[in-house]
Amino acid sequence: MKLTIERAALLKALGHVQAVVERRNTIPILSNVLINANGQHMRLTATDLDTEIVEEAPAHVERAGIVTAPAHTLYEIARKLPEGADVTLQMAGDDPRLQLSAGRSRFNLPALPAGDFPVMPTEDLATSFSLPAASFARLIDKTRFAISTEETRYYLNGIHLHAAERDGRKTLRAVATDGHRLALAETDLPSGAEGMPAVIVPRKPIQELRRLLEDVDDDIRVQVSEGKIRFELGAAVLTSKLIDGTFPDYERVIPRGNDKIMKVDRAPFAQAVDRVATISQEKSRSIKLTVSDSTLVLAVNNPESGTASEELHADYASDEIVIGFNARYLLDVAAQIAGDEAMFEFADSGSPTRVTDSGDPDAEYVLMPLRV
Incomplete structure (x- = not known):
């Protein structure tokens, strides 16, 4: 040669x-x-x-x-x-x-x-469809931060990709969760994807796929079977085994009826969380949110490092609520908000909170609260 x-x-x-x-x-x-x-x-x-x-x-x-x-x-x-x-x-x-x-x-x-050299056996990848590289990159970016790293719950170690329907609109939906937070993003269902099986794509090929997508501007071709998924991106082809497991019924944990609505500017909120979390406990990273009368107060009380608090303006008109979250999780969600404003939907201090994005109606997030 x-x-x-x-x-x-x-x-x-x-x-x-x-x-x-x-x-x-x-x-x-x-x-x-x-x-x-x-x-x-x-x-x-x-x-x-x-x-x-x-x-x-x-x-x-x-x-x-x-x-x-x-x-x-x-x-x-x-x-x-x-x-x-x-x-x-x-x-x-x-x-x-x-x-x-x-x-x-x-x-x-x-x-x-x-x-x-081992060659991955070929099999009939019955479902085939194409979609813009940017659309698939967005699905990954909006969800991959919530992929679980806990090996015992292996079925959470990837992104759940499947055809879905909301309000009569058919979509290709990506979901990831680690049990403490959930991320969901969707895009219009591509032609040919109607009968695709619901699959779980593992974390490692997701990371490699995202790297490959950086060099692709055109459509990518996706082929899916019950056991494998293949992505054709220009001169590159990535093939991966799928996680053999059942993704949990995530729809049950997305709260749709939370009635305490807080709207806050994303950038100042993320910066304040980052500042206040500087002294939070390394293990729990807990931060307390007190929301009342157009005011949001972020606070941390760490017996070893001291206390911190910061006040922000928020659009809020319901009863006062005091709720705790992992600061890292708040920052991860804030990093994915495309618009200027994030909307938090609370029920009470012990129930899941839903977060939506003013700039991207096809993405939503769920955060489980901490006891503070």
Whole structure:
């Protein structure tokens, strides 16, 4: 095998695929990227057995071939090469090493047999639809912060993606929750997605997908089955196994009848929460909100660090309510508010609070209160 590729093209492709490779692997071949040179392209493939990323890059191929090489090492070399350099990759004769050269730089990297590289089995991905990359990026951004990291409740370790309907409008909905907060976002249901199964896409492929979406301006193609999901984004294809579990009935925990409504400017609110939370207890990060007569008071009382409070103007005309929240959760929600104003819907100090966005009616959040 012998090919020459521009450093920028190699770095971009490697940057996408190597991200899925774990730093520590008990199976050596999983530390490698599969390089397949054929025609006018070089195809790179990386996998952790659950997620696979394939990306093509234009290259001048002198001799077609297929080989594997250490993914992270190859990426670091490409990253440190000078801009504009032409990179040559080749395997010569019986030499079991991949030779990389660029300008006056020479590297010999250990290569493992391509036949040992695991290929993710294909299956019939019955549902297929396309939607703008920006729309899918928004669904991820609005919800991924609420994905649970608790491995015992594995069915919460991803984003629940499914077709839904609200007020007669059909939507593609993304939901994430960790039991303490919930995030929901939706967009118009794309053509072809009507019969898609409800799936749970794991956290890691969600992160990698979001990274890939940064370089895509056009539509992306999504294919779904009961066990797998595939995203085609320009020159890259990401395939992932789905979480085999049942997502909880999240509709039951979204309060629709909370009658105490507070509207507050998002930016000053987030800044005040951040300031007051400076002395909150590291474990609970609790902060107390007292809302009454157009006034919101944020307060923290930490026996070890002292006290803090800040008063803000709020649009509120109901009975006084005192309620506690995790400050980090408040900041996470505030960061997703697209409009200038956030609306909090309270019931009482012990019930879930619903938060909506003046700038995005297709997103909503639920926060469980803390005892303060």
